[in-house]
Amino acid sequence: GDSVTQMEGPVTxxxxxxxxxxxxxxxxxxxxxxxxxxYPGEGLQLLLKATKADDKGSNKGFEATYRKETTSFHLEKxxxxxxxxxxxxxxxxxxSSASKIIFGSGTRLSxxx
Amino acid sequence: DTxxxxxxxxxxxxxxxxxxxxxxxxxxxxxxxWYRQTLGQGPEFLTYFQNEAQLEKSRLLSDxxxxxxxxxxxxxxxxxxxxQGDSAMYLCASSFEGAVNEQYFxxxxxxxxx
Numbered sequence: 001g002d003s004v005t006q007m008e009g010p011v012t013x014x015x016x017x018x019x020x021x022x023x024x025x026x027x028x029x030x031x032x033x034x035x036x037x038x039y040p041g042e043g044l045q046l047l048l049k050a051t052k053a054d055d056k057g058s059n060k061g062f063e064a065t066y067r068k069e070t071t072s073f074h075l076e077k078x079x080x081x082x083x084x085x086x087x088x089x090x091x092x093x094x095x096s097s098a099s100k101i102i103f104g105s106g107t108r109l110s111x112x113x
Numbered sequence: 114d115t116x117x118x119x120x121x122x123x124x125x126x127x128x129x130x131x132x133x134x135x136x137x138x139x140x141x142x143x144x145x146x147w148y149r150q151t152l153g154q155g156p157e158f159l160t161y162f163q164n165e166a167q168l169e170k171s172r173l174l175s176d177x178x179x180x181x182x183x184x185x186x187x188x189x190x191x192x193x194x195x196x197q198g199d200s201a202m203y204l205c206a207s208s209f210e211g212a213v214n215e216q217y218f219x220x221x222x223x224x225x226x227x
Contacts, residue, residue: 004155032214043117044156044204044218051214089155093214099144099169101216103155 002027006090006104013080014112021075021107023064023090031092033057033066033073034101038087047075047088082111115139117219119205125225126195133191134222138207145188146216147180148204149173156204162188163210195226 007022025033035047035057048057053068062077073090090104118137126132138145143164148156159178160170164185174180177195182188192199202223206216 034214036218043220044206046215046217049214091155099146099161100158100171101148101156101214102158105153105155 002031002092002102004090004092004102004104006088007107009087009106009108010110011107012110012112015082016079017111019075019077019080019084019109021088021090021109023073023075023104025071025073025090025092027071027092030068033064034091034093035062035064035073035075036089036091036103038089038106040086044089080109080111082113085109085111117205117207117217119203119219119222121222122220123223123225125227127227128197129194131191131193132195132224133189134203134224136188136190136205136219138187138205139217140186141209142207142217143185143210144208145182146206146208147188147190148206150202150204150221151200159190192224195224197226200224200226 003026005024032051034049036044037047038044048059050057050066056065064073064075087106087108089106091101120135146161147159150156159174160180162182165182177193180190202221204221205219208216
């Protein structure tokens with residue numbers, strides 16, 4: 001079945017460092033891909049999405065490109081801030097059921113001032 | 114605030130008791146979803162409704178679990194005869210029918226079964 005594998009955490013970086021969180025997926029069809037973020041004490045929020053190959057999703061300085069050839073959707077940010085500390089989830093819309101979102105296990109990111 | 118709301122936010126219960134959670138979606142959304150998230154894992158899909166109809170259920174949703182959305186607005190998730198393995202965060206999300214990928218999540222109900 002469809003699945004998502006993402007980089008295990010925790011990831012600790014200094015402020016203004018470059019961030020990459022790796023994500024790869026397995027799907028039989030052509031899913032939409034997402035990054036969700038969960039800040040401490042808050043609910044899941046959609047950070048960005050891409051719906052077809054070579055699409056780039058972007059939001060709040062974060063970017064991810066839908067790479068069909070490598071089945072990847074890596075999250076990047078050029079200069080992280082302390083406020084980016086959160087848990088990040090890579091996800092896809094199930095190809096057998098477009099109503100269901102399948103999540104990775106999450107990557108906890110901590111940014112040091 | 115017009116986001117998805119869930120009540121209660123926390124519930125502690127003893128094994129064998131029944132519990133019920135409520136989700137109020139964003140008012141214009143006709144789709145409502147339930148997910149379960151255990152510690153250190155991503156959310157797992159349980160079920161979803163379009164209006165009042167329950168259209169899909171995961172194999173994770175055992176016979177002890179039942180969800181309803183009687184008037185196509187709020188939804189309830191009931192767990193009967195709770196077990197320690199039911200301890201988790203239960204998340205609700207909602208979306209428009211035409212934008213099934215844009216799911217908006219509530220803050221969740223954290224269930225602890227002792």
